[in-house]
Amino acid sequence: MIKTRFSQYNGDSWEEACQLFLKKRYESEGYQEMIAHTQGDLGIEGFTRTGIVFQCYCPDEEYESKKLYELQRDKVTTDLGKLSKNKKELIRYIGSVKIKKWIFLTPIVRNKELISHCQEKAIEYKNNLEMKELLDDEFDVLVQDEGFFVEEMLYVKAILEEKIDVNVATPSLEEIINWKECEAESVQILFRKISKLFNGNSNAEANTNKYVDIIIRNLIKGQNVLDELRDNHPILLEKLVRVKSGIETHIEQELLLTNLQPKEFNRVIQTKYKSALESEAFGRMISFVLQEDVIKEAEADWLVRCPLDFEEGA
Template sequence: MPGEVWRDGGEEWQKYILLLLKRKYGPEFVEIPDEDRGDYGLEGFSRDGCAYQCYAAENPLSAKELRERQRDKITRDIKKFIDNEDGLLEILGPTKISHWILVVPYWESKELLKHAEHKAKKIRESNLPHVADSFFINIEVEDYFAVEREQILGVGLEKLRIDPDNITQDECYDFIDDNNELVENLERKIELLSPWSSLENKEKLKTKFINYYIDGQNLLDKLNSKYPEFYYRAERTKNDRELFLETTSMISSCKPADIFNKTMSEYTEELSESLKGLENNTINRLVYEAMADWLLRCPLDFPECEAYI
């Protein structure tokens, strides 16, 4: 499936893509406001002959529903693009459109490509004065703007939310079965962190930390494959924090819960500063992954003092 599911709605998608387009083209990009008698079938165009339209279908949708909605979007807007010849000529000036590009969060069906080519062929045969002879319809996702995305996210102009895949209970059980030593570390530290909790609550806390770890690892995998700059910054920040964490926790006179909370608070600040382009939800997932990882291993440990138990 090219692309990723977008959860913030069509209007936010349009704003996001327009921001990317302006970063990509600078003054060579011309936005067409849609408040005044429609948008002519495109959000804007660049002087190199590329015209752009954005569309984010509401979720959840089946593959068939998604294909039909994206197909209908192409049909409607290409009709506008044809019918508004006079208005477009006044806006385009000497520019002729060679590519009409629909930017979507994701798409799933090759039938959409067939439909796009059918519409493009119709336009090529119409000999429209605002269209180049080599006219094509493209379907693109966010990766089309990989460079621009890194630029705007890197300075916090846009906030990105990345949701990892859902964790199954079996994944948690498998982790426990395959990592006895790490789980024993975690259980020992939970006794120090929450000595007065019931056995049931301690077991729940263990499961939560393991889920945070698996969830965060899935998220890091997504960052590594799609947003490598964010992945590099996240790993660097975590490694820098871990470098002195064991020493700090060993010499602290605070209670284990206070050490844990202080570490989490400071690391949240550090990660938020390093990853300004990520939403708080995504930052928190990465923070809890690190905290769980440090508990499972031994960078974050506590003095085993009877006074704390």
């Protein structure tokens, strides 16, 4: 399996995802899947009636950058060779439309030399007189990874019943310290609020210090997660923000009326947010880890920005 920012794939699952990407993206251009047949692979997985053909490739295991590049490069070379070998057969399927673009779809690109290789092959085939019957004068060879299909990602994951995940590193101690140095006022707010969670605790000061660091860690990681969603799943982020804002609107009112102890009230608010996400079907759309990151980001954000506070002695 190859792990990417959004998912993980082997050869079969990548090809399945690609077909859904392409059918969704290029429906209006008459996309046709080239289903495997008895005469074997013709070097393309599908094509549009506008002159774009596609070939999918994903190795079944992780490789370091150099090895992955070599496998991808050789696959490009081999499958482009099939255009020449199967020229007459391909024309039977694509008709009079000449191929303008041959796009190599692979989950992740780790070496820019693959782009250079594709450019070299484009020039080679474009200047091959024997290929004029099949290829357009402006024939090009491109490589695209899953990032080219972020708008189709939610659709595909729903079809395959996969959940969206975001791979964001846990902030280091140095990042937490740097945040505290830059946000001194926010740190004071956190200490004041969180100390109320540990009133009467024999280790109140130590627990407060530790929990402040946890909240800052959750805030940094959560905001990095939201940045990833903003870049790659903007519609999903918009829905998350709407749910979060709806919960936030009522926090201060509920604080005035509650008889719950601070820890219990904090737990109730998190549970309420989780229930709201699940009611909007997020439980079926996002992974457990992503859901937890989103909930913890909200708690941290509310504590820093003041909507979530606790009465003295509550």
